Each structure stands twice: as C-alpha cells, then as structure tokens.
Amino acid sequence: MTETTANLMNGKCGAIQAKDIVSTFRVHFLAMCRLNTLPWKLLETELKQGRSSELIVDILNQTCLHKVCVQHPPSVKYRRLFLQELIKMHESTTAEPLDELYDALSEVLCLGKESIFYKSYFLPSGDTVSLTESQAVISEGTTGLVTWEAAMYLTEWALENPHLFSGTTLLELGSGVGLTGIALCRHCKPKKYVFSDFHPSVLQKLEANVELNSQDLPDVAVSVEELDWENVSEGRLRDIGADTVIAADVVYDPDIVDCLVSLLSRILRSSKDSSQPNVYIASTIRNPETYSFFKKKLTGAGVTHSIITGPTSEIFPYNRLSSIELIKLHL
Structure with missing residues (x-):
C-alpha cells in the first residue's frame, strides 16, 4: 500500500486530484490488489460532487479497457467483482446509466474461467x-x-x-x-x-x-x-x-x-x-x-x-x- 493509497483509505483526500484517483485505480487493478485496498471512499466523495460520469469512464478506461488489461488481463472473477462494485458506485448517484459499464460487465460475464491470468x-x-x-x-x-x-x-x-x-x-x-x-x-x-x-x-x-x-x-x-x-x-x-x-x-x-x-x-x-x-x-x-x-x-x-x-x-x-x-x- 502506498502512502497516497493509505491516505485515500483513511479519508485524507485533501488536495488529491481526480487524476490521482484514476492512477491509483489503474495501478492497483492491474496488479490485482485486494479490491478493498482500492480508493472507493475517495471515489464516493468525488461522485457526490457531481463528476460521476466523467470520472467513472476515466476509471473504466484505465482499468478494464486499458491496453495492458486487454493484452494481459487479470482474472475473470476479479474483473467481474471490480465492475460490479464500480457499477454500484455509479448507480448510487443521480447520473444517467453508462452503457460502457454494462457492456464491459456483459463481456466479462460471457467469459469462462481461465487457466492463466496476469498481474501487471x-x-x-x-x-x-x-x-x-x-x-x-x-x-x-x-x-x-x-x-x-x-x-x-x-x-x-x-x-x-x-x-x-x-x-x-x-x-x-x-x-x-x-x-x-x-x-x-x-x-x-x-x-x-x-x-x-x-x-x-x-x-x-x-x-x-x-x-x-x-x-x-x-x-x-x-x-x-x-x-x-x-x-x-x-x-x-x-x-x-x-x-x-x-x-x-x-x-x-x-x-x-x-x-x-x-x-x-x-x-x-x-x-x-x-x-x-x-x-x-x-x-x-x-x-x-x-x-x-x-x-x-x-x-x-x-x-x-x-x-x-x-x-x-x-x-x-x-x-x-x-x-x-x-x-x-x-x-
């Protein structure tokens, strides 16, 4: 856990910007870190400020749709649980549903259990x-x-x-x-x-x-x-x-x-x-x-x-x- 991540998990948002949230999600997701170590609380705080759709799409693009994930994906189960949590976070807002999220989850749900997965x-x-x-x-x-x-x-x-x-x-x-x-x-x-x-x-x-x-x-x-x-x-x-x-x-x-x-x-x-x-x-x-x-x-x-x-x-x-x-x- 990095110092930034520890601060995120402890609610020490301060001047940490949205780009730091996205970067933290990317690094932790591609390394298949435990989902509870990702900065969900900080994301929740940002979503309450009305930036939901833009920020969620950025996180999706830097995780499940990132080129590293496409080439060397984490496990199917991990991606499914991650997307379900991300959708849950987005649905907690008043923003319109994001087709990109449901398309990504649908694609993962169609995958069978793999014998090989990657941590990057x-x-x-x-x-x-x-x-x-x-x-x-x-x-x-x-x-x-x-x-x-x-x-x-x-x-x-x-x-x-x-x-x-x-x-x-x-x-x-x-x-x-x-x-x-x-x-x-x-x-x-x-x-x-x-x-x-x-x-x-x-x-x-x-x-x-x-x-x-x-x-x-x-x-x-x-x-x-x-x-x-x-x-x-x-x-x-x-x-x-x-x-x-x-x-x-x-x-x-x-x-x-x-x-x-x-x-x-x-x-x-x-x-x-x-x-x-x-x-x-x-x-x-x-x-x-x-x-x-x-x-x-x-x-x-x-x-x-x-x-x-x-x-x-x-x-x-x-x-x-x-x-x-x-x-x-x-x-």
Whole structure:
C-alpha cells in the first residue's frame, strides 16, 4: 500500500486530484490488489460532487479497457467483482446509466474461467512487467508463485541504484515469479542475469514469465536455472561467476536457514580474485525470532551485515506498514 493509497483509505483526500484517483485505480487493478485496498471512499466523495460520469469512464478506461488489461488481463472473477462494485458506485448517484459499464460487465460475464491470468506492475518509465501468478498465497505446495512485498521493496531500491548492477553478473536466489529480475534487466543494465529457484512449479512459471517479457530484455544474457541451496557445488558457483547476488523473502522458515547461510557464506568466499561479491538480502520480518536466528547463524559463519537504507520512491502497491529490512553481507 502506498502512502497516497493509505491516505485515500483513511479519508485524507485533501488536495488529491481526480487524476490521482484514476492512477491509483489503474495501478492497483492491474496488479490485482485486494479490491478493498482500492480508493472507493475517495471515489464516493468525488461522485457526490457531481463528476460521476466523467470520472467513472476515466476509471473504466484505465482499468478494464486499458491496453495492458486487454493484452494481459487479470482474472475473470476479479474483473467481474471490480465492475460490479464500480457499477454500484455509479448507480448510487443521480447520473444517467453508462452503457460502457454494462457492456464491459456483459463481456466479462460471457467469459469462462481461465487457466492463466496476469498481474501487471508499472515501472517508473511507464511500461509494465506482466506476470502469471497464483491467486493463493500457498499453491502447489509452495509460496513461490506470488510476488511478495520484500521483492517489490528490493526492486524499488534497485531501480533507485542502477549503478550497483550495471555491467555485473547478477545471481538472484529464490526468484519466484520474476518481478525483481525482469525489472532490473530492463532498467539496471546488468551484463548477465541468472534467475534461480528450486521448486518445479516455480521454475516453470518463472521461465514462462521471463519468456513473456523477453522482448523487453535486450542486451542482457538471461538464464533460468534450478539451484539447490544445500547441494550446489563449488564448481557450479564458480561457473555462474556472480559478482552481485540478491534475494528477497528467503528468510521465512527456520528449517532452511542453515543451508541458506551456508550457501551465502560459500558465495562470499567463492570469488576468484580478492573482491567479494556484493550480496543483498531483503526480508519481510514476519517472525522476529526466525529473522534473529538467521542473523545469529550468519555471525556464526563469520558473516557480518550492514543495514541498507531502503527505497524512497513508491512504485509498487504493497503494504508500507510491513517491517522490511535490506541488508548487505560482508566477510
């Protein structure tokens, strides 16, 4: 959730203009954010001021009729529920019915349940990263089929610091569905980017998403690789040759902390020359005990860390109240 959205939901309308309402609807809708996080209350306030038809049409054009939605649509159910709510809001006014709204709903109601749908994330350049994701937090026995908050946080920070990644060989651990890597490849100009994960379903989805966005990844050598943290060999790490390593939301299960810390320690010590790889880990601190355990294990492995100041820009729609920390590792 962005600061603007939080203000909208708390009724802090102030000088926020209609264009901000429309923009917020667009960003949240195309990312398939929960419908209750959209600025319905602010819309209701604006409708009471008599701008109903014009504003509703603008929102419709920037959501269900937006070119990104046409090419990479959110789920049918999500679009149906959204349109029903939008119609309800419009019908609460004294304005004449809008044929555009009912036409859009009729079209969605005629669609069958799809096997694939998309979440799309706007980048500062105005273009989007569209991904196939799961609607459920846990799906097919893994949490890796959705984009998590720490991944968005890490991506925002990286986009503010492209100089740290330009020309590098970059390895991402636990790439999930691929938002961070695709965004970095587009705007940070690494020489090589290695997406990695281990769960078969995640790798399949990751490969599909990288392919979906491949036309927008010029001049970057990209690969998607299976990487078993516990059993990856020293030779494999040397072959990858990463001088920068990133990961987001990989510290969530105490049962995998040991193998993760062991891998990070080996990566830091795997450089062929005197320079250590730069290693950045972003974590949503859901369980402080697990996160403290992770840091304790790092210390026991001879690895220190420094906390990095997070992003100042608000690019993606996620809960800004979440406790997220970005650290850099050192020997």
